[in-house]
Every structure is written in C-alpha cells, then in structure tokens.
Amino acid sequence: MDTNQLWKERFQSHIKMVSRYMRLIFNDHLAFAMIFFVAAFAYFYQAWLETVPDTFPVEWIVVGIVGALLTYSPVRTFFKEADTVFLLPVENKLRPYVRNAVIYSFVMQSYWIAIALFALAPLYLQIYDNVSASYILVMIVFALVVKVGNLFATWFMQKTRDIRYHYFDIGIRFVVNGFIMYFLAIGVPYFALIGSLLIIGVCFLNYHNLYKGSTLPWDRLIDQEDAKLQFFYRIANMSTDVPDLKRKPKKRHGLVRLVTGRMPIRRKQTFTYLYAITFIRSGDYFGMYLRLVALALFFVFWVPAFWGKVLFAVLFLFMSGFQFIAIYNHHRTVEWLRLYPVTVDVRRKAVHQLILVIMVVQVVITTIGFVWASDWLNALIYLSIAAAFTVLFEAFYVRGRIRAFKG
Incomplete structure (x- = not known):
C-alpha cells in the first residue's frame, strides 16, 4: 500500500469538502457581517491604542494567547473507522502518512499563530516603542519553530491511554511555551532558547517512554478526528444543511x-x-x-x-x-x-x-x-x-x- 498516495487522496477529499461548505457559509449575509466586524474592530482597536497606558501587561497577553496556541497542537490524521481493519496490518508503513499529517497540521496551525502575533503587534510596539517592527518577524519564526516541537510532543503522547499523562504533558508544555513567549516579548531571546531546549526534552521523553515500541491507539485517534470533523459540521450547520452532522444533545x-x-x-x-x-x-x-x-x-x-x-x-x-x-x-x-x-x-x-x-x-x-x-x-x-x-x-x-x- 502506498500510504503517501492515500494521504493525498484523503487530503484532497477533505479540502474539497471544506471549500464546499465555506462557500455556503460565506455566501450569505454572514460574510458581510464578518467583513464589517473586522473593519470596525480594526478602527476601534486603533483608537484604543492611543489611550492604552505604558504599564499595560502586553507580554502576559502574548503569553496567554500565543502560549495556548502553541500548546494546543493536535495532529490531523483524517483516519476513518474502517482504518482499524485496512490500515492496522500496514501500521509500520505509515511513516510517510504521519509525516504529511504533521506537515499539514503545522501549516494550518501556523496561520493562527501568525495572525495572533500580527494582531498583537500594534499593541506590543505601542508599549515597547524601542523595539523595531522586524522583531515581530523574529517572534513569529521562533514561535513556529517551537510549534514543531509541540506537534511532535503531542503526537508521541497519543500512544498512552492514561489521561493523567495527557493533562500533565499539556500543563508542562503550556508553562514552557509561556516561558518562551514571555522572554521573547521582553526582548531576552537567550532565555527563550533555553525554553525551546526544554520542549525538545519533552519530545524526547514522550518518544522514548511512550511512543517507541507501542502501537497506535486507533480508536482514540479516530474519535479525535471525528470530533474535529463534527465541530466543523456544527459551524457549517448554522448556515446550511449538513447531512453528516451527528446530534449529541445534552441533558440540562x-x-x-x-x-x-x-x-x-x-x-x-x-x-x-x-x-x-x-x-x-x-x-x-x-x-x-x-x-x-x-x-x-x-x-x-x-x-x-x-x-x-x-x-x-x-x-x-x-x-x-x-x-x-x-x-x-x-x-x-x-x-x-x-x-x-x-x-x-x-x-x-x-x-x-x-x-x-x-x-x-x-x-x-x-x-x-x-x-x-x-x-x-x-x-x-x-x-x-x-x-x-x-x-x-x-x-x-x-x-x-x-x-x-x-x-
């Protein structure tokens, strides 16, 4: 089985489905409302910057937002329920498939990191007026490099079913990611480099203790992929009919x-x-x-x-x-x-x-x-x-x- 070709087919099918629903979502008055919202937000954001005090804790805003985006690093696999039968025998040949999944996840999640830092850039430069605008690009590049480490750490952690390890891993990585972004924000990249080494250490520990020598938890990965797909379907269902949406009512x-x-x-x-x-x-x-x-x-x-x-x-x-x-x-x-x-x-x-x-x-x-x-x-x-x-x-x-x- 050519798992690289399998990834391409599933990726193309996913992009086709998303583009079809996105056209329906933004083909209504909601698109106009979103454009109007972005324009109005930009206008009042600029007006607010003129009144923001010099003591505003912008570095902690960067830590909270970008640190969370770095820590949340799921790997989209596009696995399906039938894969427990057809892909299980060729699990040892899925390296190209997993590599493509990590690359795709990195590209899609990098957009949000770049958008967040560009949106915070005017506020950051207003407080740190002695910093050049090019330093924002340094922060983005550094954050993207750290994102790669978080993606691998998350993927290596998938092979354990003990939820306590998952929570512990998320907590440790959020603290380390916050440490990195804080020292980047205050202009001390050397300490941020130490934090990136800690992320590499987390990756190594997850790989050596959990990932190496274990099989993939197919049911867990399929459930996670289905949850992400249903989340998109719920958003699309607000604007158009989605026949594949699964309804899960809550008691309340x-x-x-x-x-x-x-x-x-x-x-x-x-x-x-x-x-x-x-x-x-x-x-x-x-x-x-x-x-x-x-x-x-x-x-x-x-x-x-x-x-x-x-x-x-x-x-x-x-x-x-x-x-x-x-x-x-x-x-x-x-x-x-x-x-x-x-x-x-x-x-x-x-x-x-x-x-x-x-x-x-x-x-x-x-x-x-x-x-x-x-x-x-x-x-x-x-x-x-x-x-x-x-x-x-x-x-x-x-x-x-x-x-x-x-x-």
Whole structure:
C-alpha cells in the first residue's frame, strides 16, 4: 500500500469538502457581517491604542494567547473507522502518512499563530516603542519553530491511554511555551532558547517512554478526528444543511424545567415546546448563543466610543438572530413530526417566537452592560435602537427566510 498516495487522496477529499461548505457559509449575509466586524474592530482597536497606558501587561497577553496556541497542537490524521481493519496490518508503513499529517497540521496551525502575533503587534510596539517592527518577524519564526516541537510532543503522547499523562504533558508544555513567549516579548531571546531546549526534552521523553515500541491507539485517534470533523459540521450547520452532522444533545434538566415549566400544554404550543428544548439541549445553539452574548458584552466594555458600543452590540444581535433561523430544519429527518395534527404556520410561529425571545434576552443583558459601562441615558438610547432593530429584523428578515423553507 502506498500510504503517501492515500494521504493525498484523503487530503484532497477533505479540502474539497471544506471549500464546499465555506462557500455556503460565506455566501450569505454572514460574510458581510464578518467583513464589517473586522473593519470596525480594526478602527476601534486603533483608537484604543492611543489611550492604552505604558504599564499595560502586553507580554502576559502574548503569553496567554500565543502560549495556548502553541500548546494546543493536535495532529490531523483524517483516519476513518474502517482504518482499524485496512490500515492496522500496514501500521509500520505509515511513516510517510504521519509525516504529511504533521506537515499539514503545522501549516494550518501556523496561520493562527501568525495572525495572533500580527494582531498583537500594534499593541506590543505601542508599549515597547524601542523595539523595531522586524522583531515581530523574529517572534513569529521562533514561535513556529517551537510549534514543531509541540506537534511532535503531542503526537508521541497519543500512544498512552492514561489521561493523567495527557493533562500533565499539556500543563508542562503550556508553562514552557509561556516561558518562551514571555522572554521573547521582553526582548531576552537567550532565555527563550533555553525554553525551546526544554520542549525538545519533552519530545524526547514522550518518544522514548511512550511512543517507541507501542502501537497506535486507533480508536482514540479516530474519535479525535471525528470530533474535529463534527465541530466543523456544527459551524457549517448554522448556515446550511449538513447531512453528516451527528446530534449529541445534552441533558440540562434544570434549565429545561425553568423554561418549559410554565408553558401551557396546548396543541398550538407543540413546536414552541419542541424548539425551546432543542435550543437548550443542543450544543450547537445554546453554546453559540452564550458566546455571542459574551462577545457583545466584551465589546460594550472595551470600545471607548458610545456609538462603537452600539455598533458592536447590534452586530452581535444580528448574528444571534441570523444563526438560529437554522433551528427550523433541525428535526427535518424526523418523519414522525409530520404526523403532528398542527399546521405549518404553527411551526413557523414557534421559530418566530424563539428568535424573538433570545434576541430580547440579549438586548436586556447588553442594556445592563451599557448601564455599567456608560450611563442610564446611553443605555436607554441603545435599548430603543436594539428594540427597533429586533422588531424589524424578526418581522421582515426572519419571516422571509422561514417562508423560503420547505415543509
């Protein structure tokens, strides 16, 4: 078996799948919202830099963000369930396959490290005004070299099933990576070089004690690959239908009882009850909603200008309403829902009500944030703008999108 050719085939299949879904994700209003978000963030980021104090701990920001990106170094293998049968006999010939997997993982994860350091560069150069801009390139190159060591350390660690070793390895590497980035940030690369030698030592220990002479944990690697694939599917499912998405609901009994406890048991409330439980128990929707609300509050407190706060708050309000329209098709493969003795209008009305409620809750939370971050008058101005936007968005945009769905 030519495992190098096998990698090429799986890599091409993966790129084809990702590109197809990315076109669908960014072929809607979400693309415009993201471009608008990046432009607005850059503008207010530049305005914030003019007011940042010289004592701002930018080096610890670099340690936290870049250190975490260096430590999180999974190797994408594209292994499938059938590989436990067909690839297990040729495990000793998978060296080219694993090499390509490490190279691919390095390239994809290096983008995030470079983006993070370039995004932090204006803040870093504002605090360390005696450092040249070319030093940022030195930090990026050094970080990428350290990333290679983290990737190999992670891969060598895969052969142990003891979760304690995994947590210990992550903790040690995060401390060492933070050590490296801290001394790079303060301009002492010699100590950072010592930290890189420690990463090499971790790689050697993982290889000698765990990897050498052991077989690959196929079930674990396949589960990890499936988890990464399902994570991408959940993101894509917010904008389009993903037939390969596996639904894994969460219990959250207390929250379900709180929301549905006073809900009347009537025929017209059938889908209201169903979609409320779906929103709470599905990790796709409730988790995304909490993150969007948290980001809205972050920008309300971070952006200095009042209209900038309003801009970001309304933008995340739009993203919340836009993302959860897809809940209408969440149960599209459950045929027995068609047996409900209720009309399609009842189902559509339930989605309208759910989106209206989650947007109103977000408006209330961000209004409280405006009270803390600004004053009562500005909070009332935002409340009136957000309330008008919510009503118009739900009445026109959501109604049109839902009526376009079949069934």
